[in-house]
Amino acid sequence: MTEARATVGALSRETLARRLAGDGIAVRTGPFVTRLRLPLDELAASLRLLYADFPVDSSGFADFDVTARRLGRGKIEFLIDGERRFAPVARGIALPMLEWAINWCLYTFSHQYLLIHAAVVERKGRALVMTGRPGAGKSTLCAALVGRGWRLFSDEFAVISPDDGRLWPIARPIALKNDSIERIRRLVAGAVLGPTSDDTHKGRVAHMRAPAASVRRADEPARAGWIVFPNRADDGVAALAPVPGGRAFFRLADNAFNYHFHGAAGFEAVCRMIDACDCLDLGYADLEDAVAALDRLVDGEAR
C-alpha cells in the first residue's frame, strides 16, 4: 500500500499548530515514532522548519510520547508518557530541551538496540561512526560531512541491531554548540539552522536541519565501515592513524549507553563491528582539512 507522503511540512502552519496543541502529531524518524504535544507557537515554528521533510505517522502507535506544558513565570516542563520526568526549564530553551527529551526517551526505552553515543554518517553504502569525548567535535564534523553530501544517520546515536550489526538512521536535526554554529554557517552553503538558544547547560545551541535526501532514506540501514575517534588540537594537519582493535573496543563500550545491558550479545556485536571496520584516530585542527581527510579515506577504500 502506498499512500501520499504526508510530511510535517505538508501541513499548513495553522493545522500543525492546532494539532500540536491538541491530540499531538506523530513524527517518524527512522525506526522511531514520537508523538509530540507542543502547545507553544515557537516550538511549532521550529518543528515546521527542522522537521519539514519527516513523515507524519498515522498508525496511532508511538514509541515515545512527549508533551510540553506551560507553567507560568516563563517556565515550561516536558512530560514523557504523561509523566513528569524532568525539572521545569526556562521557555527560552524549549527547543534544545525538546530534542534532549526525545534523546532521553531513546536511551531510556530503546534497548532493543545497542546504542552508542556517536555521530554516524554514510557514504557509498558504508557508515562512518565517530565517537569520543564531548568537545572532540563529532557533531561539528558530522554537520560538515553532511554538508559535503554524506547521508546523515545521527549526530548523537549509533543505533545498532545487536543480532545483525546493522546501523539505523534517525536523521533528526544536528545539535551545534557555541563556535560550531558559525563555523558550520560559513562552511556549509545552504545549511538551514533553527533558532539559537542561549544559556543551555552546554552554552549556545542551534540545530541544523537534516538534508531532505537523508530524511527520505531514513528507513535504509547500513553496515559500519569506519570507526573514527576525532580529536581536535590547536594546530597540525589532519592525520588518520590506526587504532588497535582491543583499544577501539573499550572506547566504543565506554561510549555506549547500554552496552552492559546486552551482556554477551553486546560484547559479540561490538566485536563483530570492530572486525568489519577500519578503526582510526583522527587528529585535526582545521574542520575542512578533517572533512577532506575523511573524504579521501572513503574514496581510497572505493578504489
Next chain:
Amino acid sequence: MTDPLLAVLARAETLVELDLPAWDALLRRARRTNLVARLDALARDAGVFERLPERVRANLVGARVLAADHRRMIRWEMNRIARALAGLDAPVVLLKGAAYVAAGLPFADGRLVSDVDILVPRERIAEAERALRRHGWEHAKLDPYDQRYYRRWMHELPPLRHGERETVVDVHHTILPPTSRLKPDPAALIAASRPAPVAPFRLLAPADMLLHAAAHLFHDGDLAFALRDLVDLDGMMRAFDRDPAFWPGLIARARRLDLGRPLYYALRHARRLLATPVPAAVVAGAEAFAPPPPLGALMDRLIPAALLPESHARETRGRAAARLLLYTRSHWLRMPPGLLAAHLARKAAMRHAARGA
C-alpha cells in the same frame, strides 16, 4: 468497564486482539507502572508474542533487555552481599524483588528490581551494618532527624548505598515498623524460612512471602508501584498454588503473624482486579479478617483508585485524594497518633524550610 491494562494482565492471550492505538495507550500506562517487561513475559508465556505487531515487539524487547540487566545486576549484588556478610553466622533472608529473582519465581521474569532487601535477626543488625560498611556500602547523607527516625522507629536501617556500584541494600530486622498496629513476629518468619537457591541466603516460606508483600502494599503506604506490587501478589498466588501446603495453611499463618487484614485486602483486590484464582475455602476463611462494613466499602473504592494509573496525562483529583488518604492511613497504621503528629509536623516544617532555602 474493565480497565484495559488489568484485562491483559489477567488474560495475556487477549494481547493479540489489541490494535495499534490500543497498544499505544497500553504502552504509556505500562511504562508509568514499570510493567512493560512484565507484559513482554506474559505475551511470551501465553505464546502470542510472535503475533504482536512488529513495532510493539520492538518496545517489548527493549524493556526485556533492561529487565534482564536488572536481574543480572541483582544476582551480582547478592554475590557481593554474601561475601560481605560471610562472617556473620546468622540467617540472612532475602525479601521482595531479590527474593523473587533468587527463588526463580515465574513473575520475576520482566520485573524490575533495583535494591536488595534483606532481613536479619534484630540482635545481629549492627554487626551486619558494620560488615557492609567495611565492604564499601555507605549511608546516604541523611540529616540527623532522619537517621534517628530510622533507627528509633523503623523496621530497617537507613538505606546503605555502595560507594562504587551505587546499588542499595535495605537491611530489615522485621517487616513492619515496630510501632505499627500489626506486629508480625520476625523470629517466626526467620524460623520458617528455607535455604534459597543462592547460598547462603534464605527465603521466607511461601505463605510468609505472600503475607509480607500484602503487608507492604496494604499496610505500609508504599504506593509508588502499587499495581506492580499487586501483580507480584497475583504471581505468588499462581506460583504457590503448586505447593500443596500453601493454601491450607495460609489463614492460620496470617492469624499467627497478625497479618489477617492485609491478606484479606490482597485476596480481595487480586481477585477483583486480576482474576487471581483463590480456593473458595480460603476466600471464606479470610472473611474473618474483613474490615467493618463502612470501612470495607470505603477501602473498596479507595484501593482500586490508588492502584490504577489512569489513562490520561494528569492525575485526577479523585485518584490523588485516594492516594493521600491511603498515605495518611499507612502512617496512622505504622505509628501511634502522638508520634505520627510529631513526625508529620516535623516533615512539613522541613519541606517548608527546603522551599524557603
